[in-house]
Amino acid sequence: MTDLTVQMIEEICDRIKTVQISDFIPSLSSTIEETINSEESVSNRIRQVSPTQGPTLPILQKIIGLSDKIQNLKKEHSNLSDQVKTAKDSFLGPPNIVDTLQKLGNEYELLRKKYLQELSDRKRLYNEVIELKGNIRVFCRCRPLNQVEITNGSNYVVEFDSSQDNELQIISSDSSKKQFKFDHVFEPEDNQEAVFAQTKPIVASVLDGYNACIFAYGQTGTGKTFTMEGSPENRGVNYRTLDELFRLSQERNGIMRYGLFVSMMEVYNEKIRDLLIESSNQPPKKLEIKQTAEGTQEVPGLVETRVTGTEDVWDLLKSGSRARSVGSTSANELSSRSHCLLRVTVKGENLINGQKTRSHLWMVDLAGSERVGKIDVEGERLKESQFINKSLSALGDVISALASKTGHIPYRNSKLTHMLQSSLGGDCKTLMFVQISPSATDLGETLCSLNFGSRVRGIESGPARKQADLSELFKYKQMVEKKLQDSLQSLQFRLAATEHICRTLQEKVRELENQLGEGRKTRLKQETRAFAAAASQSTIKVVEKRKIDKKPPLCPSKLRMPLRKITSSMPPPSPPLQKQKKCSVLSSMYEKENNPRITTAGTNTKRLVKPRRMSVAIRPPPPTSAQIFQPKRRVSTATYRSEPTSNMTTPLQTSRYKMGM
Numbered sequence: 276m277t278d279l280t281v282q283m284i285e286e287i288c289d290r291i292k293t294v295q296i297s298d299f300i301p302s303l304s305s306t307i308e309e310t311i312n313s314e315e316s317v318s319n320r321i322r323q324v325s326p327t328q329g330p331t332l333p334i335l336q337k338i339i340g341l342s343d344k345i346q347n348l349k350k351e352h353s354n355l356s357d358q359v360k361t362a363k364d365s366f367l368g369p370p371n372i373v374d375t376l377q378k379l380g381n382e383y384e385l386l387r388k389k390y391l392q393e394l395s396d397r398k399r400l401y402n403e404v405i406e407l408k409g410n411i412r413v414f415c416r417c418r419p420l421n422q423v424e425i426t427n428g429s430n431y432v433v434e435f436d437s438s439q440d441n442e443l444q445i446i447s448s449d450s451s452k453k454q455f456k457f458d459h460v461f462e463p464e465d466n467q468e469a470v471f472a473q474t475k476p477i478v479a480s481v482l483d484g485y486n487a488c489i490f491a492y493g494q495t496g497t498g499k500t501f502t503m504e505g506s507p508e509n510r511g512v513n514y515r516t517l518d519e520l521f522r523l524s525q526e527r528n529g530i531m532r533y534g535l536f537v538s539m540m541e542v543y544n545e546k547i548r549d550l551l552i553e554s555s556n557q558p559p560k561k562l563e564i565k566q567t568a569e570g571t572q573e574v575p576g577l578v579e580t581r582v583t584g585t586e587d588v589w590d591l592l593k594s595g596s597r598a599r600s601v602g603s604t605s606a607n608e609l610s611s612r613s614h615c616l617l618r619v620t621v622k623g624e625n626l627i628n629g630q631k632t633r634s635h636l637w638m639v640d641l642a643g644s645e646r647v648g649k650i651d652v653e654g655e656r657l658k659e660s661q662f663i664n665k666s667l668s669a670l671g672d673v674i675s676a677l678a679s680k681t682g683h684i685p686y687r688n689s690k691l692t693h694m695l696q697s698s699l700g701g702d703c704k705t706l707m708f709v710q711i712s713p714s715a716t717d718l719g720e721t722l723c724s725l726n727f728g729s730r731v732r733g734i735e736s737g738p739a740r741k742q743a744d745l746s747e748l749f750k751y752k753q754m755v756e757k758k759l760q761d762s763l764q765s766l767q768f769r770l771a772a773t774e775h776i777c778r779t780l781q782e783k784v785r786e787l788e789n790q791l792g793e794g795r796k797t798r799l800k801q802e803t804r805a806f807a808a809a810a811s812q813s814t815i816k817v818v819e820k821r822k823i824d825k826k827p828p829l830c831p832s833k834l835r836m837p838l839r840k841i842t843s844s845m846p847p848p849s850p851p852l853q854k855q856k857k858c859s860v861l862s863s864m865y866e867k868e869n870n871p872r873i874t875t876a877g878t879n880t881k882r883l884v885k886p887r888r889m890s891v892a893i894r895p896p897p898p899t900s901a902q903i904f905q906p907k908r909r910v911s912t913a914t915y916r917s918e919p920t921s922n923m924t925t926p927l928q929t930s931r932y933k934m935g936m
């Protein structure tokens with residue numbers, strides 16, 4: 276009995292060992308089930324074993340140990356069963372996993388499209404915001420009084436009114452004040468950070484693929500280099516711009532891939548010099564501006580260095596500015612006598628749609644703008660000054676032409692403007708810093724610089740102001756359109772009314788014509804009948820009269836007066852009358868001659884008019900007078916005359932003469 280139990284237990288243990296849970300979950304379950312059953316039977320048998328039946332203690336202990344193991348296994352089994360169930364639910368639960376994946380794929384595609392749309396909208400709107408501010412913006416920056424000026428007790432001639440945003444006043448020597456307004460005015464206390472905060476928007480638009488230009492313009496020593504380059508403690512626009520470009524490109528990581536390349540050159544006496552050439556021992560390369568196939572301006576051979584982080588940038592900028600031509604003048608010992616141009620090329624690739632962009636940002640530290648006369652210069656320095664002035668006025672002309680939107684932009688009047696051609700105008704953004712000194716000693720130059728800046732800014736009214744003008748125009752246009760529409764409508768009404776009247780009149784005319792036709796027919800019938808009767812009566816009378824009179828025959832024709840003579844001896848024709856009058860005269864005459872009872876004096880013609888008679892012989896309205904004088908009618912009328920007299924002329928003949936025919 277004990278051996279059997281042990282054997283069974285061992286068997287169970289072996290089986291448990293051989294069972295691989297992960298192999299096959301259902302077989303594991305059944306094995307455990309069997310094990311549980313066996314364990315139960317073993318427990319029963321143990322209970323039946325008497326402690327007095329020999330040395331069973333070690334075996335019992337073994338059995339108890341095994342029972343514990345079995346209990347543990349049971350727990351494990353139950354846990355595993357739960358896990359299997361959970362696993363089963365989670366893996367096989369959603370029956371349409373493929374559908375879900377499909378849905379997710381579609382959603383992803385939709386979101387991708389939406390994102391691209393949003394991206395392009397953002398780019399467009401951002402550009403519009405900058406355009407609304409003005410594609411050409413002018414900032415004014417006033418430096419603090421320097422140590423020399425303070426020592427000399429120089430007076431401040433620049434006033435800033437905190438209530439007037441972006442305005443400043445210059446106090447002239449006669450205490451009069453002149454006011455200037457710019458897109459932004461930086462006071463001496465404003466630091467580099469504040470200046471860059473206003474510059475930033477342009478930088479972002481470069482990453483969106485727009486070209487841009489930032490200039491610093493002003494008299495020597497007013498802080499152009501300070502604004503553009505700055506110092507290690509007060510870094511300027513150049514460094515901060517590159518820093519911002521890196522930051523933004525990092526921010527757009529995963530969507531856009533950007534590459535930034537830097538070139539640096541100077542224009543000195545209308546000659547271009549590369550400032551990033553490594554060895555200064557080499558003879559300087561002659562650089563020229565060439566137009567590419569795409570119409571942009573390039574300088575073949577110019578060094579273009581890729582920059583990957585802010586660490587490389589500062590050293591690069593410093594080495595470039597060290598190579599810049601500087602000379603000594605009485606105005607500023609380290610005065611830059613050349614224009615220093617830093618070009619950042621941004622190459623972008625949209626990782627979602629593969630679209631590529633390439634844009635340039637120029638940051639230019641211009642040479643001093645002071646007039647030649649002020650500085651005590653001659654020889655080389657005078658030549659430098661002349662070149663500087665020429666190129667600065669060329670820049671002013673280009674900006675003015677751009678701002679006033681004239682057809683021809685004189686880019687080629689200087690190397691500086693020619694090189695910047697593809698970054699000035701059109702969609703490009705231009706920002707100019709007008710640098711001024713607060714000192715009374717620089718008053719003249721300060722006014723010159725401010726006037727130049729105002730001219731640039733004044734001409735460029737900016738789309739916001741342009742829109743205001745356009746809205747006025749639009750109002751007028753709307754007013755004119757409304758007036759035109761109103762008058763058109765009233766004309767249409769009048770036309771419709773006239774047409775209606777015409778139609779009514781036409782109908783009336785037709786009706787009257789019909790009535791007239793009918794009347795004519797009836798009258799014609801009646802008259803024909805009357806004529807026939809009268810004719811037959813008069814024929815009888817004539818025959819009878821001839822018989823009574825027995826008139827002698829007519830004298831021979833030779834003795835008779837020719838017809839022409841008779842007519843010529845007749846009274847001259849009366850002057851022509853109006854048509855209507857003709858008819859009335861004609862009718863009255865006819866009546867007079869055919870009705871002996873009518874006398875001329877004191878006769879009311881209206882009363883005497885007999886329409887029926889009139890209509891037969893001299894009815895006025897028929898279209899042509901020729902019809903009135905139809906010979907047949909005349910004959911018939913003459914024939915109709917009941918009492919002809921020898922000197923009587925036919926009424927129609929008389930009328931004819933009277934009418935001057």
Ligand SMILES: Nc1ncnc2c1ncn2[C@@H]1O[C@H](COP(=O)(O)OP(=O)(O)OP(=O)(O)O)[C@@H](O)[C@H]1O
Pocket residue numbers: 417418419421463493494495496497498499500501502607609610611641642643710
């Ligand atoms: N806003 C400012 N705050 C403090 N210091 C300034 C400021 N602007 C200019 N400076 C100081 O004035 C001095 C002359 O400035 P900077 O050399 O930049 O003038 P510039 O216009 O570039 O002259 P140049 O035409 O000769 O190059 C420098 O020492 C500069 O540090």
